[in-house]
Amino acid sequence: MPFNILVLVCLLYVIFLFAVAFGADKRARHGGATWLGNPLVYTLSLSVYCTAWTFYGAVGYAARSGLEYVTIYLGPTLVMIGWWGLLRKLVRIGRAQRVTSIADLISSRYGKSNGLGVLVTLLAVVGTTPYIALQLQSVTLSFAVFAEQGVSDWAGGEWAGGQTPVDLSATALWVAIGLALFTILFGTRNLDANERHNGVVTAIAVEAIVKLVALLAVGSFVVWGVAGGLSGISQMIAESPIESWTIHPGRWAGLTFVSAAAFLTLPRMFQVLVVENVDEEQLSTASWAFPAYLLLISLFVIPIAVAGLAVLPKDANPDLYVLTLPLYYNQQGLAMLSFLGGFSSATSMVIVASIALSTMVSNHIVMPIWLSVRPRKEATVSGDVRHLVLSARRLSIGAVLLLGYLYYQFSGGGAALAAIGLISFTGVAQALPALLGGILWRGASRRGAAVGLIAGFVVWAYTLFLPSFGDTGIMSAKMLAEGPWGIEWLRPRALFGLGGLDPVVHAVLWSMLINTTAFVTVSLMSFPSPLERLQGAQFVNVFEHSARARSWAHSGAEAEDLLIMAQRTMGADEAQSLFQRQAVEQGKDGYLPDITPDFISRLERELSGSVGAATAHAMVGQIVGGASVSVEDLMAVADETQQMLEYSSQLEAQQSELTTTAHRLSEVNEKLTQLSIQKDAFLSQISHELRTPMTSIRAFSEILREGGLDEEAQGKYARIIHGEAVRLTRLLDDLLDLSVLENGQVQLNPQHEKLSLLLDRAVAATSSVTEGEITIRRVREAEQTQLYTDTDRLAQVFINLIANAAKYCDAARPKLEIRVSERPGELRVDFIDNGSGIPVESQGMIFEKFFRLSDQKAAGGAGLGLAICREVMDKLGGSLSYLPGQGGAAFRITLPQAS
Ligand code: ADP
Numbered sequence: 001m002p003f004n005i006l007v008l009v010c011l012l013y014v015i016f017l018f019a020v021a022f023g024a025d026k027r028a029r030h031g032g033a034t035w036l037g038n039p040l041v042y043t044l045s046l047s048v049y050c051t052a053w054t055f056y057g058a059v060g061y062a063a064r065s066g067l068e069y070v071t072i073y074l075g076p077t078l079v080m081i082g083w084w085g086l087l088r089k090l091v092r093i094g095r096a097q098r099v100t101s102i103a104d105l106i107s108s109r110y111g112k113s114n115g116l117g118v119l120v121t122l123l124a125v126v127g128t129t130p131y132i133a134l135q136l137q138s139v140t141l142s143f144a145v146f147a148e149q150g151v152s153d154w155a156g157g158e159w160a161g162g163q164t165p166v167d168l169s170a171t172a173l174w175v176a177i178g179l180a181l182f183t184i185l186f187g188t189r190n191l192d193a194n195e196r197h198n199g200v201v202t203a204i205a206v207e208a209i210v211k212l213v214a215l216l217a218v219g220s221f222v223v224w225g226v227a228g229g230l231s232g233i234s235q236m237i238a239e240s241p242i243e244s245w246t247i248h249p250g251r252w253a254g255l256t257f258v259s260a261a262a263f264l265t266l267p268r269m270f271q272v273l274v275v276e277n278v279d280e281e282q283l284s285t286a287s288w289a290f291p292a293y294l295l296l297i298s299l300f301v302i303p304i305a306v307a308g309l310a311v312l313p314k315d316a317n318p319d320l321y322v323l324t325l326p327l328y329y330n331q332q333g334l335a336m337l338s339f340l341g342g343f344s345s346a347t348s349m350v351i352v353a354s355i356a357l358s359t360m361v362s363n364h365i366v367m368p369i370w371l372s373v374r375p376r377k378e379a380t381v382s383g384d385v386r387h388l389v390l391s392a393r394r395l396s397i398g399a400v401l402l403l404g405y406l407y408y409q410f411s412g413g414g415a416a417l418a419a420i421g422l423i424s425f426t427g428v429a430q431a432l433p434a435l436l437g438g439i440l441w442r443g444a445s446r447r448g449a450a451v452g453l454i455a456g457f458v459v460w461a462y463t464l465f466l467p468s469f470g471d472t473g474i475m476s477a478k479m480l481a482e483g484p485w486g487i488e489w490l491r492p493r494a495l496f497g498l499g500g501l502d503p504v505v506h507a508v509l510w511s512m513l514i515n516t517t518a519f520v521t522v523s524l525m526s527f528p529s530p531l532e533r534l535q536g537a538q539f540v541n542v543f544e545h546s547a548r549a550r551s552w553a554h555s556g557a558e559a560e561d562l563l564i565m566a567q568r569t570m571g572a573d574e575a576q577s578l579f580q581r582q583a584v585e586q587g588k589d590g591y592l593p594d595i596t597p598d599f600i601s602r603l604e605r606e607l608s609g610s611v612g613a614a615t616a617h618a619m620v621g622q623i624v625g626g627a628s629v630s631v632e633d634l635m636a637v638a639d640e641t642q643q644m645l646e647y648s649s650q651l652e653a654q655q656s657e658l659t660t661t662a663h664r665l666s667e668v669n670e671k672l673t674q675l676s677i678q679k680d681a682f683l684s685q686i687s688h689e690l691r692t693p694m695t696s697i698r699a700f701s702e703i704l705r706e707g708g709l710d711e712e713a714q715g716k717y718a719r720i721i722h723g724e725a726v727r728l729t730r731l732l733d734d735l736l737d738l739s740v741l742e743n744g745q746v747q748l749n750p751q752h753e754k755l756s757l758l759l760d761r762a763v764a765a766t767s768s769v770t771e772g773e774i775t776i777r778r779v780r781e782a783e784q785t786q787l788y789t790d791t792d793r794l795a796q797v798f799i800n801l802i803a804n805a806a807k808y809c810d811a812a813r814p815k816l817e818i819r820v821s822e823r824p825g826e827l828r829v830d831f832i833d834n835g836s837g838i839p840v841e842s843q844g845m846i847f848e849k850f851f852r853l854s855d856q857k858a859a860g861g862a863g864l865g866l867a868i869c870r871e872v873m874d875k876l877g878g879s880l881s882y883l884p885g886q887g888g889a890a891f892r893i894t895l896p897q898a899s
Contacts, residue, residue: 021199039285044205051349052138060319062305066245075259094274098609108613110446111532117364127427132404135346207344214341219300254505261429267356358396363612430456452519464507693724741871756783762798809835
């Protein structure tokens with residue numbers, strides 16, 4: 001089949017995947033039922049475990065070592081069925097703590113230590129790079145085999161390494177670039193607080209089906225098409241060399257263990273298993289469905305291997321039997337399906353792995369560096385964090401794929417697929433003790449985890465990774481045979497004199513043993529910090545405690561700064577609704593809740609969904625400042641017994657209740673005092689304001705009555721009298737209006753009108769006040785909503801807000817932005833000017849009657865405008881509130897909408 005057609009089919013397939021991912025994303029964004037919610041999609045997404053290594057490599061493995069390939073499936077199956085409870089715990093912790101990756105989980109568990117995050121990230125990158133290279137290699141190889149060959153050509157074994165017309169490294173490069181683009185497009189679309197990728201996961205689930213169907217099709221073809229049925233294939237198996245392979249119990253146990261460990265610790269597995277999970281209950285489906293998937297995908301491995309060994313030439317690469325068998329029998333369609341299956345396996349692994357790795361790299365390496373080079377506070381309050389995080393991820397995805405490509409280039413792509421896979425598995429498995437210890441054992445400490453990880457990593461590198469480059473690579477043949485400097489017991493493949501073992505088993509044994517021993521011993525010897533113990537208790541007892549962190553001491557942090565930071569990181573809507581919900585829970589209105597320790601830890605968890613626990617902690621720390629753990633926290637941690645914990649938490653609850661009540665009382669008191677002062681001032685002012693016009697009306701009307709004035713003077717005095725009378729009437733109107741609104745005797749007169757027309761009306765009405773001094777910015781497309789409400793009343797509110805901006809905005813070039821947005825069931829109109837805004841302490845007061853900011857007395861009216869507006873909005877079923885954190889003064893109107 002010509003190379004071009006193959007490329008075309010690939011492109012079409014990728015476009016199809018794009019469409020699937022795009023459709024799923026769109027559906028999720030429009031609030032439709034997401035595919036992610038389906039337990040079968042979840043199960044299928046777990047199949048990123050089965051990469052090209054499984055697709056091609058399992059058959060190769062079986063051809064070389066008989067039934068041993070089963071261990072690779074046995075490990076995950078045992079975990080899925082036997083360790084269901086543990087998986088559930090992991091998922092629960094993942095959700096409670098908003099974990100974004102395995103590095104994040106470990107860093108968060110051990111006191112939000114970024115050092116550990118970096119360590120695990122490095123481990124993951126080093127362990128995964130060869131694996132990505134492996135995927136590139138298998139795609140490239142299958143391209144080459146398929147593209148150029150009729151059966152006759154490749155039968156000579158040419159393709160296994162000889163000259164081919166296809167430029168292999170160029171193909172690999174294009175594949176890497178394509179994958180990077182796909183991942184960036186769908187993996188970094190948004191910074192959702194919950195980090196789920198509907199599009200990607202749905203595409204992965206589709207790929208899972210493609211690879212399963214492909215393997216089943218090739219298998220069926222071999223059994224029924226080649227061997228002539230079940231009895232035929234049993235006979236072939238009986239005659240093949242596979243029959244005589246024996247089981248090595250040591251290798252079986254070792255490999256099953258490593259694959260079980262890797263299933264839990266591989267970054268991509270953690271991503272689909274924990275991070276992308278939307279519902280714990282999905283695990284109960286996956287616990288039988290995923291083993292069933294593995295069973296199906298491994299069903300025909302032996303038949304294919306046996307047929308390949310029997311039919312194909314001796315020097316044919318067993319790792320490609322799945323592809324070369326159909327080609328040999330000239331089944332072009334089947335071969336194409338098989339090719340797509342392999343392509344799917346490779347791409348889904350690379351996509352998920354690079355999403356997982358890039359999240360780790362950006363959260364644990366890029367962000368901390370950025371935070372540390374920016375001065376305190378400025379970093380979180382003024383920088384555009386969202387943008388930064390997204391670019392960091394995009395760059396990291398590119399970097400991860402580039403690394404994979406470079407590894408592929410330099411390793412020359414020689415080693416058998418299975419060997420690279422196992423090396424990688426053993427490497428990432430080093431995170432297992434820290435992970436399991438972290439969620440099962442409260443005594444596990446950060447130091448223990450770090451020492452264990454480093455020790456395991458070093459032993460792995462020394463006994464398995466470095467020797468894998470062969471004796472011409474980093475280690476010389478002499479060193480491998482005699483040990484460094486001739487020290488016998490340091491031989492990389494026979495550490496401490498333990499020779500005669502299979503290299504992988506040898507490495508697994510020593511690395512895990514030394515890793516675990518170091519982890520446990522150092523944990524026992526070190527005393528964890530309070531924060532660490534708190535996190536430990538939360539992780540280990542995740543089912544008993546609702547996730548209640550008490551990590552921040554109460555402090556006078558500025559709510560507005562926190563809101564600004566949260567808006568920059570999570571997005572404005574999400575942050576505002578979080579703050580508003582919290583304020584409502586505390587019985588306050590507006591967007592600024594009290595900064596309680598509870599609220600801070602909740603905010604921190606939400607933020608960590610975007611930037612990871614350690615970074616979120618650091619960001620909040622920059623604003624809140626101060627000690628992170630209070631005396632109560634220390635006491636709570638010291639109390640090991642459940643009883644004491646409960647008692648103290650009761651006390652704490654009572655105390656915090658008292659504090660809140662006291663706080664609220666003092667707030668009310670404060671408000672009352674202020675109001676009473678304002679009222680006194682108002683009374684004296686109103687008598688003044690009433691008297692001044694009255695006096696001048698009286699004076700001028702007396703002059704008029706006396707007569708004897710020329711016409712010009714008469715006109716002038718009459719105008720003055722008229723103007724003063726108008727002012728008086730307006731004041732009285734306002735007072736009357738307010739009292740009517742407050743006493744609930746208003747008649748609403750609902751009408752249909754388009755929002756844009758209503759705004760036009762309001763802007764026109766204020767133009768005499770604003771006199772073009774203020775520039776008003778609007779987005780007309782957003783204003784096309786049809787309203788059904790009392791439009792005159794609403795216009796009154798608009799006019800008031802626009803006039804206020806014109807009167808009080810103190811910027812050199814006053815600007816007012818009117819932003820309209822719609823939420824389900826709600827219409828929002830924001831009025832945001834660029835003045836210096838309203839100070840936090842007055843934000844609660846401006847809606848009170850007669851309240852005016854003292855230094856603006858000159859410009860203003862009687863301080864009734866906003867009070868009237870709020871009453872009006874109340875009557876219309878909506879609300880009016882001050883929106884902090886926008887730069888200038890900002891008011892938000894909401895209106896209910898039939899949706
Ligand atoms: P008035 O009817 O006297 O204009 P309001 O109730 O409308 O009073 O407003 C109360 C106070 O809120 C004003 O005195 C002013 O200090 C402040 N205020 C209202 N809007 C703005 C704004 N856009 N920028 C700055 N301050 C404002």
